[in-house]
Amino acid sequence: MRGSSIAPMRSIDTMTTCLRMLRTLTLCGLAVLACVTGRVAWANGADLPAEVVLQGFVKPEEGRLRVLVRTPLVLLSSFSLPKRGPGFLDLEHIDDALAKAAASAGKQVEITEDGRALVPTVRAMRLSQPSDLAFDAYSKALALVEGPKLPLDTDLYWNQGYFDVELEYPLASVRSPLALRVNVAPELETRGKFRFEFLPVGEPARRFDVPSGSGWVPLDPRWYEASWLFFKAGFVAPFAQDRMVFLVCLVAPFLRFGGVMAIATMLALMQALTLTVAARGVEFDEHLVPALFAAATAGSILLFAIGNLSRPRLRYRWFFAAVLGALGGFGIGHLLFHAMQFAGTHEIVAISAWNVGVFAGELVAFLLALVLMRLIVDPILGRTLGVVVVSALAGHLAWHWLVEYGHALGHVLHDGITRQSIMDLGRWLVPALVVGGLAMFLPRQFGGEPVPSLRSALLEHDGR
Numbered sequence: 001m002r003g004s005s006i007a008p009m010r011s012i013d014t015m016t017t018c019l020r021m022l023r024t025l026t027l028c029g030l031a032v033l034a035c036v037t038g039r040v041a042w043a044n045g046a047d048l049p050a051e052v053v054l055q056g057f058v059k060p061e062e063g064r065l066r067v068l069v070r071t072p073l074v075l076l077s078s079f080s081l082p083k084r085g086p087g088f089l090d091l092e093h094i095d096d097a098l099a100k101a102a103a104s105a106g107k108q109v110e111i112t113e114d115g116r117a118l119v120p121t122v123r124a125m126r127l128s129q130p131s132d133l134a135f136d137a138y139s140k141a142l143a144l145v146e147g148p149k150l151p152l153d154t155d156l157y158w159n160q161g162y163f164d165v166e167l168e169y170p171l172a173s174v175r176s177p178l179a180l181r182v183n184v185a186p187e188l189e190t191r192g193k194f195r196f197e198f199l200p201v202g203e204p205a206r207r208f209d210v211p212s213g214s215g216w217v218p219l220d221p222r223w224y225e226a227s228w229l230f231f232k233a234g235f236v237a238p239f240a241q242d243r244m245v246f247l248v249c250l251v252a253p254f255l256r257f258g259g260v261m262a263i264a265t266m267l268a269l270m271q272a273l274t275l276t277v278a279a280r281g282v283e284f285d286e287h288l289v290p291a292l293f294a295a296a297t298a299g300s301i302l303l304f305a306i307g308n309l310s311r312p313r314l315r316y317r318w319f320f321a322a323v324l325g326a327l328g329g330f331g332i333g334h335l336l337f338h339a340m341q342f343a344g345t346h347e348i349v350a351i352s353a354w355n356v357g358v359f360a361g362e363l364v365a366f367l368l369a370l371v372l373m374r375l376i377v378d379p380i381l382g383r384t385l386g387v388v389v390v391s392a393l394a395g396h397l398a399w400h401w402l403v404e405y406g407h408a409l410g411h412v413l414h415d416g417i418t419r420q421s422i423m424d425l426g427r428w429l430v431p432a433l434v435v436g437g438l439a440m441f442l443p444r445q446f447g448g449e450p451v452p453s454l455r456s457a458l459l460e461h462d463g464r
Helices: 002-044 073-079 095-107 136-147 186-191 225-237 241-251 257-278 288-308 313-332 333-342 347-381 385-417 417-441 454-463
Strands: 052-061 064-072 107-112 121-128 163-169 178-182 192-198 205-210
Touching: 002 225, 052 107, 052 136, 052 178, 064 073, 064 136, 073 095, 073 163, 095 107, 095 121, 095 163, 107 163, 121 241, 136 163, 136 225, 163 192, 178 192, 192 257, 205 333, 225 241, 225 347, 241 257, 241 288, 241 313, 241 347, 241 385, 257 347, 288 313, 288 385, 288 417, 313 347, 313 417, 333 347, 333 454, 347 385
Parallel strands: 052 192
Antiparallel strands: 052 064, 064 163, 107 178, 121 163, 192 205
16 A cells, blocks of 8 residues: 555656746746847847848959948948938038048958958048949949039938948958958848959959858958868758757657767768759759758657657658758758858869768767757656657647748748759659668667657556
């Protein structure tokens, strides 16, 4: 009788511990959500648009570097530009304020020559109407900035139009390695951008779109600079929130290191294959592939979470990892496409370094998922309860993501996709289906015995 009374008490204690843990996790999640929401609200700002783009040109010449920058007037609100009437700029008394704004332009766009910071000199400045399109070409922009200013009686509203400035930097050689850093409106974070054209001597022009706060960007990188830059960019690509949840949910119930790392390696290789294909110019539907990858990732997380509570088998997950790895290469292909502007003339080196970085990042992400489960969650909650709690949280997130991403995918399908888009995607998914099909030939005990499920633990407990 005494032993039978202890068992229910232990069950009650276990349930109480679970409820406390879930309540703590919920409160932590709400706190993180509040912080993130507050940060987004603050960064957006009611006085600035969602995105502010500076336009410009960077042209090395003998003995100097000429930089033309066009800044939207909305960014000059802190300079207290003199106004008249209902909010028009007072062009007759504005020169002193514009001189301060021109000096700050050199701080918004910083440039180094072979690691040495260059100090700009303001050569010309002027205001332009919102309808002006001179910055479509370098010659037109230069002629505008150095040409006559707007008539003093021009009605130009204070937050419309542009402020154009010509900066000159001393340059030792037109062949010197140059690097550029953008600091546009810190409160905008990465939503402030400098979109410019680099015009090197004797080489084709290159277009750049550099977000503010992205660090130093080499304009004509050496091969090892391009390698390091793309390795870093590729390394961080796998650490998106949904991908980390996918990895944690995939490895949660498995204890054997070798089987899990085999899947990690296979996933990374499939991703590298399709990523290289995308980078080499094979075009895919830019709306279909990201929506399909996001929905497939959310659906796989939900299936894994449910499977973790019953009888998980690692070899069955081999197939999902192969297909998602291939889709993932296409899914992050837009990141590589955007980054190729920084490759200079080293396209092959950049793509290879990116793939190596993605591969390394994928393996590190798997290791972090294993460390989280085996060294943090297991000692706190126990193996079985840890898998249950992690799977429940992951499944809850995945359900919301599936609804959101599924809705987005439905919109894409409703808008219509071409047969050619489906054939292009399907052709490059065939290798993933073949590799995924190898799961049928894996040993039944591939990956070893998983952590006992909740049902098995309860049955074992009742048997005792």
